[in-house]
Amino acid sequence: MTTLLHLEAADVAIGPVTILHGVSLRLERGERLALIGANGSGKSTLLRVLHGLLPPARGRLERDAHARQAMVFQRPFLLRGSVVRNLALGMWLAGVPWKEACERAPQALVRVGLAASGLRNARHLSAGQQQRVALARAWSLQPDLLFLDEPTANLDPPAKREVEALMADFAHAGTSMVFASHNLGQVKRLATRVAYLEQGRVLADLPVLEFFDRGRLAEVSREADLFLQGELPS
Template sequence: MSMDMGLGSTLLHLQDLGVSYGRLTALQGVNLQVQRGDFIALIGANGSGKTTLLQALHGLLPHSGTRSVASPAPAQVMVFQRPFILRLSVWNNLRVALWLAGVPAAQRAARAREALARAGLLELRERPARALSGGQQQRLALARAWAARPDILFLDEPTANLDPTGKKEVEALLASFRAEGMTLLMSTHNLGQAKRLANRVVYLDHGRMLANQATADFFNDHADDRTGLFLKGELKWDL
């Protein structure tokens, strides 16, 4: 379903969305609007539905309820927790991604060079991409995504396996993407990262969305409920 939306308005809208895998209900009753320029952090315990929600927002999963997109449809890219890196050079990983994104051939070299420079990988452009460190591979995945110029970037735990330096480098890239007007949705277990980067936090618990608030409000408003237990690290498995 599409919606006529102007600049600064809703890009995606979920209404009573549910996702099931056989008898397992992964998401239920999710209502969410994604506004142009948002940086939304999805948080919750393992199995709460964060990755499923990202994939549903991206249009990858069958679902109940309604998923509506703006018209014209926003360009979307998703970077997975373990991004797929082609058995090619760093440079050719960019070139192939731009070809798949439909970027004209005459623009690919300049755009690939700009993206690699931005990610701090230009000097490594001839290196086999799978020989890069984990942090470098994640930055390569982000460079590929940014080079496609998406309106919306979905990120599934983009710094989960990185050391502190790698996390800092990736966070800096993401902050710069948002500063340019890109809309980002990111799942994360790093609450400090959510505070630093996101303007809005969505908290999921057993497939239900229990909170959807401005970041400052979210971290101040949940002293006594299940969300507060999660923030304090006291949410038990049997609850």
Template sequence: MTQSYETLFDLRDVDVDFGGVHALRGVSLTVRPGESIAVVGANGSGKSTLLRVLHCLIQPTRGQAFCTARKHQAMLFQQPYLLRMSVLSNVALALWLRGLRWREARAKAREALERVGMGDLAGRNAKALSGGQQQRLAMARAWAVKPDVLLLDEPTASLDPHAKRDVEQMMQDFMQQPVVSAQAQTPAVQPPAMIFSSHNLGQVKRLARRVIYLERGRVVVDLPVQDFFDGPLPEAASLFLKGERIT
């Protein structure tokens, strides 16, 4: 029997306008625990805007966006937001803000850094790290707070191949860690959810179970990953898949 979980996100006919630009148009989708979703599309198709709506950074101009995971989710941006303090403190502060005492927060931060192979960099200024190291630090911070949902905006863009492999491995590890949801009426262990945007179709194949293709702010395709790569698609999505539609 398939276990049923509470819906994490429910978007209904969501529009987002920036002046005269329609970033999202009529977007409807639901996300449940355990889903690994890739959001793909040409540049300017609305991928980053959709992720920001899900993370409550942007309010819909029209339509409704319901989110049950709001207080238990984390988002990684293309350029991670890091404070001008030590690597350890960047992780510990996130845990302290979640209610842990500072000593316990530092201890758990060290565990998270060891998990991503950055224990020896705990005392370094986070701003002095390389791009790949900054993404690993951001992943460590996200893993430490154990969110129900992890949102990632082009998480491996501009990284070298080694750093890309490291970040992808951490994304896979995240999906294998059950979390205790405090959002359900009765707190229970459930699988996490991950939603990421990417232009790397190999990455999409490796990490996603569901693919959402956006075209000029609209959801044109929402399919299981195998059907997206092997099944018939609308023309724009087919051209994107062939690498003929990038901008």
């Protein structure tokens, strides 16, 4: 298997506060890694470190230099103007020539089921549609690795199903993923592997079937087992 990412013994601090403590993770091509844990456990920070947006204060991150990456945030930032222009600008800022970006943008909207919304103001779309635009923008960059931070948070059930279906489609097409989620059902449906974070540390990292095997999980991490039982860390 090809290693896409290798994070080793990483500490991350924001000001005087250390957010991640000695985190080590390796991601192989084709894996779909779910990050779970309570609010403030470090999931979003870890995503940003893996994507290269935050440098570790200690430790190191090694990435496959040939792998293309993209990230979808919990609340996607959309520029003023039409949906199709948002996509074209995203590609152009990533180095795609403008003419090619304008040609690829409508194809990306077809991919996420928004072909009829290309000329609408992106900021006037529903939350679910905006998240699909963000996924289209990411997909248009043809990433080998996609990072998603709570991609279905605050969406209604139909919109959640639409976004999950798109994530599954991307995975089936060969895109590797790292995503943070509070939805354990979503984790079971989409992940091949699960990492549990608590207070900035990875306390369990297991294949998805082993993670949701209570006996196996209890052997690895009492804290993760309690989290699955609904006991939040103090």
